[in-house]
Amino acid sequence: MDIKQLRALVTIAETGSVTKAATLLHIVQPAVSRQLRLLEEDVGTALFSRGRYGMELTESGEIFVEYARRALAELDRARSEVQPAAGVAGVVTIGLLPSTCDLLASELVARVARAYPAIRLRISMGYTGHLQNWLELGEADAALLYDPKPSPTLQVRPILExxxxxxxxxxxxxxxxxxxxxxxxxxxxxxxxxxxxxxxxxxxxxxxxxxxxxxxxxxxxxxxxxxxxxxxxxxxxxxxxxxxxxxxxxxxxxxxxxxxxxxxRKIVLALPNTRRVPVAVRCVVDLLVDQISDAVRRGQWTAARWLGSDTDIG
Structure with a gap:
């Protein structure tokens, strides 16, 4: 099993087609088919079946592809931290509550682009239960949560009420x-x-x-x-x-x-307690906290009471 095989698996799962996966991976279709075949031989079971609408994950495939996504995400994080770069770089996934997305998402993307152009930002939207699960599984790097259940796997910081x-x-x-x-x-x-x-x-x-x-x-x-x-x-x-x-x-x-x-309702900023938090994630989190404090100060976040420190809100 190698990285190319995992990337082939994830790309086929996302596109539903070996041909489309080959195009996205910039390799020929037979090579993608071979990588998938070798992977299936390695794990000892079929990961896809041919359905009416293309390549469909089997039950085993559904399970395996989630692990593959997490493994590739961790490798991407590691690569971005050890490769020489002109500045802070990496892929950062931030989870936002549905009620906060309209106010925060666009401005956060703009702030990150200005301050850290080498960071690729991903915004995931979900309710607290989903976001907490994504944090624990490594599918999100940080998230805003509403009064989450206490968990030893998370470090939380009150933001506002x-x-x-x-x-x-x-x-x-x-x-x-x-x-x-x-x-x-x-x-x-x-x-x-x-x-x-x-x-x-x-x-x-x-x-x-x-x-x-x-x-x-x-x-x-x-x-x-x-x-x-x-x-x-x-x-x-x-x-x-x-x-x-x-x-x-x-x-x-x-x-x-x-x-x-x-x-x-109390909103907290949550980060994982079970793995190292990369520099890129901390940089984006700092921008997010600054943005929220600005929104509270300007009255854009109506009826909110800031719970951060004085240094957070300036």
């Missing part, structure tokens, strides 16, 4: 300057994420403590669907302000902060 907001159509009359209690809207049809999503857990804990019973109209883990159902008049929802301020500014939604003391 923000209040949750109740969100409805404009005719719901919610206003930023008029906080409401969850009890006041509990009788309305509620659109919430599926359990055990972080916001859902937080809302349910508050309801249990206060003896509140919600009327759940629909459940979805897609934030765009949450807002779409609200726009369609099917209920109200609960989201962090960062997720809906643009919609409120455009008059598409109305929103008010929830005054319940427990309805605060």
């Amino acid at each position: 923000e209040r949750l907001w109740v969100v409805g159509r404009p005719d719901a009359g919610f206003k930023a300057e008029s906080p409401v209690e969850l009890r006041q809207v509990a009788g309305e049809p509620m659109i919430l994420p599926n359990a055990p999503h972080g916001i859902r857990s937080l809302v349910e804990q508050t309801c249990a403590s206060a003896g509140i019973e919600l009327s759940i109209a629909a459940e979805t883990n897609a934030m765009s669907v949450q807002k779409g159902l609200v726009l369609g008049g099917l209920g109200i929802t609960i989201l962090p302000s960062i997720a809906i301020m643009d919609d409120v500014a455009r008059g598409l939604l109305s929103a008010a902060p929830l005054s319940d003391a427990d309805l605060l």
